[in-house]
Amino acid sequence: MNEPLHRRLGLTDDELESISSTIGRDPNPTELAMYAAMWSEHCSYKSSKVHLRNLPTDGPRVLVGPGQDAGAIDVGDGVAVVFKMESHSHPSAVEPYQGAATGVGGIVRDIISMGARPIALLDPLRFGPLTDERNRWLFDGVVAGIGGYGNCIGVPTVGGEVHFGAPHSANPTINVMCLGIAPADRLVTAAKAPPAGSLLVLFGASTGRDGIGGVSVLASRTLEDDAAESRPSVQIGDPFAGKLLIEASMEMVERGLLEGLQDLGGAGLTCAASETATRAGLGAEVDLDTVPLRQDDLEPFEILTSESQERMLAVVVPERMDDVIEVCTRWGLGAAVIGRLLDEGGTLDVRHRGAEVARVPARSLADGAPVYSRPMSVPLERDDLLADDPTFTTMTTPVGDALLRMLSAPNVASKRWVWEQYDSIVQGGTVLGPGGDAALVRIEGTLKALALATDGKGRYGALDPYLGAAHAVAESARNVACTGATPLAITNCLNFGNPERPEVMWQFAESIRGIADACRAIETPVTGGNVSFYNESGDSAIWPTAVIGMVGLIHDYRLAVRHAFGDGTLVYVMGETFPELGGSEFAESVLGVVAGRPPALDLERERSLHSLLVDSARRDLIRSAHDCGDGGLAIALAESAMAGSTGFAVSIPGDLPSHVALFAESASRAVVTVDPARASELEDLAADLRVPFARIGETGGPRMVFDQIADVTVDEATATYEDAIPKLMSGERVLREAG
Amino acid sequence: MTARAPRVGVVTFPGSLDDRDAVRAVRAMGGEAVPLWHGERDLGGADAVILPGGFSYGDYLRTGAIARFAPVMEELRAFADAGRPVVGICNGFQILCEASLLPGALIRNAGRRFVCRWVDVRVETSLSPLTAGLVAGEVLRVPVKHGEGQFVARGDELDRMEGDGLVVFRYCDPDGALGAEHNPNGSAAAIAGVRNEAGNVVGLMPHPEHAIDPDLGPTGGQPMFAALLQSALEPVASGIR
Amino acid sequence: MRYVARVEVSLKPGLLDPQGKAIEGSLPALGWSNVSDVRVGKYVRLVVDATDLEAATTQVGDMSRRLLSNPVIEDAVIREVVEDAVGNGRA
Amino acid sequence: MRYVARVEVSLKPGLLDPQGKAIEGSLPALGWSNVSDVRVGKYVRLVVDATDLEAATTQVGDMSRRLLSNPVIEDAVIREVVEDAVGNGRA
Ligand SMILES: Nc1ncnc2c1ncn2[C@@H]1O[C@H](COP(=O)(O)OP(=O)(O)O)[C@@H](O)[C@H]1O
Numbered sequence A: 001m002n003e004p005l006h007r008r009l010g011l012t013d014d015e016l017e018s019i020s021s022t023i024g025r026d027p028n029p030t031e032l033a034m035y036a037a038m039w040s041e042h043c044s045y046k047s048s049k050v051h052l053r054n055l056p057t058d059g060p061r062v063l064v065g066p067g068q069d070a071g072a073i074d075v076g077d078g079v080a081v082v083f084k085m086e087s088h089s090h091p092s093a094v095e096p097y098q099g100a101a102t103g104v105g106g107i108v109r110d111i112i113s114m115g116a117r118p119i120a121l122l123d124p125l126r127f128g129p130l131t132d133e134r135n136r137w138l139f140d141g142v143v144a145g146i147g148g149y150g151n152c153i154g155v156p157t158v159g160g161e162v163h164f165g166a167p168h169s170a171n172p173t174i175n176v177m178c179l180g181i182a183p184a185d186r187l188v189t190a191a192k193a194p195p196a197g198s199l200l201v202l203f204g205a206s207t208g209r210d211g212i213g214g215v216s217v218l219a220s221r222t223l224e225d226d227a228a229e230s231r232p233s234v235q236i237g238d239p240f241a242g243k244l245l246i247e248a249s250m251e252m253v254e255r256g257l258l259e260g261l262q263d264l265g266g267a268g269l270t271c272a273a274s275e276t277a278t279r280a281g282l283g284a285e286v287d288l289d290t291v292p293l294r295q296d297d298l299e300p301f302e303i304l305t306s307e308s309q310e311r312m313l314a315v316v317v318p319e320r321m322d323d324v325i326e327v328c329t330r331w332g333l334g335a336a337v338i339g340r341l342l343d344e345g346g347t348l349d350v351r352h353r354g355a356e357v358a359r360v361p362a363r364s365l366a367d368g369a370p371v372y373s374r375p376m377s378v379p380l381e382r383d384d385l386l387a388d389d390p391t392f393t394t395m396t397t398p399v400g401d402a403l404l405r406m407l408s409a410p411n412v413a414s415k416r417w418v419w420e421q422y423d424s425i426v427q428g429g430t431v432l433g434p435g436g437d438a439a440l441v442r443i444e445g446t447l448k449a450l451a452l453a454t455d456g457k458g459r460y461g462a463l464d465p466y467l468g469a470a471h472a473v474a475e476s477a478r479n480v481a482c483t484g485a486t487p488l489a490i491t492n493c494l495n496f497g498n499p500e501r502p503e504v505m506w507q508f509a510e511s512i513r514g515i516a517d518a519c520r521a522i523e524t525p526v527t528g529g530n531v532s533f534y535n536e537s538g539d540s541a542i543w544p545t546a547v548i549g550m551v552g553l554i555h556d557y558r559l560a561v562r563h564a565f566g567d568g569t570l571v572y573v574m575g576e577t578f579p580e581l582g583g584s585e586f587a588e589s590v591l592g593v594v595a596g597r598p599p600a601l602d603l604e605r606e607r608s609l610h611s612l613l614v615d616s617a618r619r620d621l622i623r624s625a626h627d628c629g630d631g632g633l634a635i636a637l638a639e640s641a642m643a644g645s646t647g648f649a650v651s652i653p654g655d656l657p658s659h660v661a662l663f664a665e666s667a668s669r670a671v672v673t674v675d676p677a678r679a680s681e682l683e684d685l686a687a688d689l690r691v692p693f694a695r696i697g698e699t700g701g702p703r704m705v706f707d708q709i710a711d712v713t714v715d716e717a718t719a720t721y722e723d724a725i726p727k728l729m730s731g732e733r734v735l736r737e738a739g
Numbered sequence B: 001m002t003a004r005a006p007r008v009g010v011v012t013f014p015g016s017l018d019d020r021d022a023v024r025a026v027r028a029m030g031g032e033a034v035p036l037w038h039g040e041r042d043l044g045g046a047d048a049v050i051l052p053g054g055f056s057y058g059d060y061l062r063t064g065a066i067a068r069f070a071p072v073m074e075e076l077r078a079f080a081d082a083g084r085p086v087v088g089i090c091n092g093f094q095i096l097c098e099a100s101l102l103p104g105a106l107i108r109n110a111g112r113r114f115v116c117r118w119v120d121v122r123v124e125t126s127l128s129p130l131t132a133g134l135v136a137g138e139v140l141r142v143p144v145k146h147g148e149g150q151f152v153a154r155g156d157e158l159d160r161m162e163g164d165g166l167v168v169f170r171y172c173d174p175d176g177a178l179g180a181e182h183n184p185n186g187s188a189a190a191i192a193g194v195r196n197e198a199g200n201v202v203g204l205m206p207h208p209e210h211a212i213d214p215d216l217g218p219t220g221g222q223p224m225f226a227a228l229l230q231s232a233l234e235p236v237a238s239g240i241r
Numbered sequence C, D: 001m002r003y004v005a006r007v008e009v010s011l012k013p014g015l016l017d018p019q020g021k022a023i024e025g026s027l028p029a030l031g032w033s034n035v036s037d038v039r040v041g042k043y044v045r046l047v048v049d050a051t052d053l054e055a056a057t058t059q060v061g062d063m064s065r066r067l068l069s070n071p072v073i074e075d076a077v078i079r080e081v082v083e084d085a086v087g088n089g090r091a
């Protein structure tokens, strides 16, 4: 190992040169460690920045766009909604419980640092198949970890998703989204410029040797054989401290004690101090001897880059200091003044044991990383995959059997096993929890509620990253619209392989293009997000996975629409079905292939469908709505039947082969039910909005009858659907006890 | 009889989570909620006290183990000894057991995992602050959410509890029938809630405070809170003994 | 004097131990079908400042009963109280 | 032969131990201000059927690494492997 230090820290020779020319000398090892952390892919977005610029980020409701700890939108009544999604895949791959738990803690602190109280969590997850022991261990541990943290801090986990695909075996994809609310005039943002002389106050947990180099080692490299070396960078979460941190921070913000607030995440104190100074347009001095330590023998670089959890950095004018200490003491949290903002020079000046250990321009750490336009190329196997379209195979399995097989496929099967491990009702605002199309969380003191859904389309993304990402936006918006809410804005987490490979970079750029087009059409700006690269081992990367977190608004939650069938209604399919089985759940779980062309997406049609859903909810016109997603029309019908313990009888119009008509995943469709007396009103509205529709049957009885095609009892379907994942996870064949 | 709204104290420990929900429930049902702080030896003139759900002190050592030593608990013990109504919900139940104000203990769910779901509970006795005025056999729908809600007690202790009618709620089906599939955590004898000998202290794992608002779901918590507000204004429990 | 103490806390026999059961259930699949009676407990290690070994032991016993275990469901066993060799107590 | 084994699993030194910290924080209020460095771990007790003590010990070591702990964050220490006196292994 006689590689030079900068390379061992993950910096290139060119990057070293750029640092030297910025500071006018060679950086010392401490400074090098600071730059390595801040210029890591995870913190600097150096490979993704050029593409992220193409996302639409403006809109009348946007209060805070990308670049802050979290984005924010205005939902009226003086309420700001703050939300953001992040990945914690790398730590979760080696220690699923703590990796996932600290992921929750981290995203929650992003929301707090905006001055908002966290009110909801969602957890989009991807694993390899559950037939594999290690995948079960990961799945079990990750879900327990998310619950372990979220349940303990009293923020309800109201939704999320779980999908399984072989490419996620070595590298599970663990994303967590958090949403909070704040009075719009009390957001803590860059708009507020703290004066020079303000104190930097570190409060919360003490700093230890855990998570050193987390961002540069774990999150910015692939998990190869050197995993053992990167292991100590996993951190242990302390949700109890996390809860106290929420309460103390909220109290300080509400009492107006703070000039600024920043969480300590990737790159720890280095990141918090340099960003705070940069935002203020000032310099800062930090005295490491004042940082409360868990072990007293920490090196300066360790104190500066430790990613110990449950810490926040507040900017406080000296006159407020006593109040801040009082709040921290009451909540049992340590607090220490570790430095101050300085007028001159814009440098970050770090001292340790009386000596200066680092002196660098704060802005060069926070914003100075190089921006790369990495080479891109279309993957070679792409044409073969698209050509091998399963839409045109002939079907031998009876449709009823295929339906049951799909209901038990882990991607489709009930995720109750997951979400029953989450407290989804704490805080008393959950109007709709997990299990439906989108969650609804009300805004206390109003009749408004926020609709939340996450979606990512792994198979589609693998076949066509542009379409995959655009579909994810469309589906998340559709899920929100199904409840009657208007989609407003998104956050996202972009999970990809190694950006230094041209195929991965191409997938990334295509995904951004897909998100941008869809978000423009649906008028849902992007307020923030997160990029997670290096999700690969050897040369096998995860499916390009753009996960979208959609936020919508309904003005009166009493009018919210659920997806469960009731008795005696008419069943409509809104939207049109095409022969589109490429990349479908049917192709994977019944035919065993992931190939073909994903369904087309007409964003105008998509918007019309949303208008129809939102309008009919506002008029209290429909009894249920459920989007057609994985598994198509048949699965949508079955899910609504199972949710309402009510069967149906339908006959499928058109001349598509029955399996195509039932399982095609054509976009922009929803199953809607209506009281017979109001059917014509619904048809008129659909005609007005130019949404194609078909009345296909009615609800009632204990059976799900597809005329001449299949006939399954709701009970049998429910048993199949509900038992699938518990059965795979049973026998208690779980490695290593979590928690 | 009286025009005064009953004052119900709700204690916040570090790590309490459902304290705000309990306060909201008290208010929604017409009571006056009095927020109380773990570090104070003062019950704020409350007529009844709720120890709410959550993870006091992270529940790190054992659920409720550290919270029971909080200063407010000394006051609470005296309050309970005086026959005033005390209700422990979830973590509050665990704290009351740790403090020996209620019999038994709560350990990890038999299924090992945290469970959040709606359950039905059957009222077993009307002799408790949460069931006064209710009829034994009545079934109420309320949610549970806990990782350590399996009620256990020594065999002879269980017999005594059954004999003395200390079981207040049992997990059941919507018709009141018992069965392992309705018991979310493997509790002994399907026990969801218990009371003390005097009948003024009651603890339960389900969350009645989350079953008040019809816009959010079933309302099995309403009769329980109505009973509590009623009991709060009644003279010191003595006849129950 | 500083003493290091180790206390083991386990669920009383007869109480279901879901963690132990889960571990036991997963063993055969990993090739161990010769393992039984798995029980999972807690283990607490601490450093106590006391005048002598006896005083330390008494205090640890007291702590075990009052705080570290709940006698209704658990048994606590003091495994060891020894004088702290330099720095041993440091976690 | 049946052997009873006891294994202690603890977080690696240097890693935060929230449980230990919570206990330590609560002790002064209970009158113990002379306690420090509290660490909480898991303790696993099991019975293994093996030809001899050595075989039993090897297997328990293997299990400790593969199943009872995650070496990424935890250390497992075998405290004891002894022949099972009649019925001792019964939990
Ligand atoms: N990991 C999870 N955490 C919480 N809820 C989940 C999770 N996975 C799935 N759910 C819930 O289960 C329901 C169905 O999920 P999914 O099949 O992904 O919905 P859709 O296909 O409509 O996007 C949703 O309400 C979702 O929020």
Ligand SMILES: [Mg+2]
Binding pocket: A436, A437, A479, A627, A629
């Ligand atoms: Mg949906």
